[in-house]
Ligand SMILES: Nc1nc2c(ncn2[C@@H]2O[C@H](COP(=O)(O)OP(=O)(O)OP(=O)(O)O)[C@@H](O)[C@H]2O)c(=O)[nH]1
């Protein structure tokens with residue numbers, strides 16, 4: 517009986533809370549993004565980019581956005597730290613994946629990591645926000661170029677896709693077979709600028725998707 521009332525109380529009064537994992541190669545800008553999110557959406561500003569050092573453990577940020585709580589987990593991207601990424605997969609509602617748009621030598625490495633994420637069993641039905649960061653740099657590749665480069669990973673991961681669409685910075689790829697469905701948004705970003713439109717657009721897309729259809733994580737019940 518108690519659990520019934522508790523469930524009802526939770527449903528009526530508690531704000532939804534979503535966990536979001538921030539992944540990407542070392543140096544892509546994950547922590548810079550996390551700090552920009554704090555600056556943009558909370559009253560306490562995040563660290564300035566000059567005070568950010570490479571991540572070894574876990575950085576956490578929490579915000580309230582349009583009535584929902586978002587908890588961001590930022591992990592280190594160095595090769596030897598990537599083996600712990602998947603320990604978090606079962607506990608997240610969404611993934612943000614960041615690419616350094618100027619690091620041409622590592623696009624292949626970044627694509628390979630993204631491919632593993634998209635294809636991972638524990639991340640089925642989880643929305644993925646793919647940020648092409650550092651768009652302020654003169655040697656950054658264009659969003660068109662990066663979109664077609666990364667589109668191949670997305671399509672490969674959904675080999676049985678029945679339908680895909682692409683407009684400007686966004687790409688929603690879906691499949692009639694729910695086992696291979698994927699919901700991914702491609703978005704430009706300048707993480708060092710906490711007021712960038714890319715940041716706003718990306719977070720809005722994420723929250724809209726979570727509100728519509730977030731997966732249920734068992735140990736939350
Ligand atoms: N120009 C420019 N530099 C950026 C941007 N975002 C991040 N950087 C720089 O990229 C470098 C790496 O940023 P981090 O946020 O530490 O990268 P990370 O992905 O957290 O790296 P790890 O913690 O090692 O996995 C820093 O020197 C940042 O200032 C951006 O939008 N533009």
Ligand SMILES: [Mg+2]
Pocket residue numbers: 546547548569570571590591592593
């Ligand atoms: Mg970091």
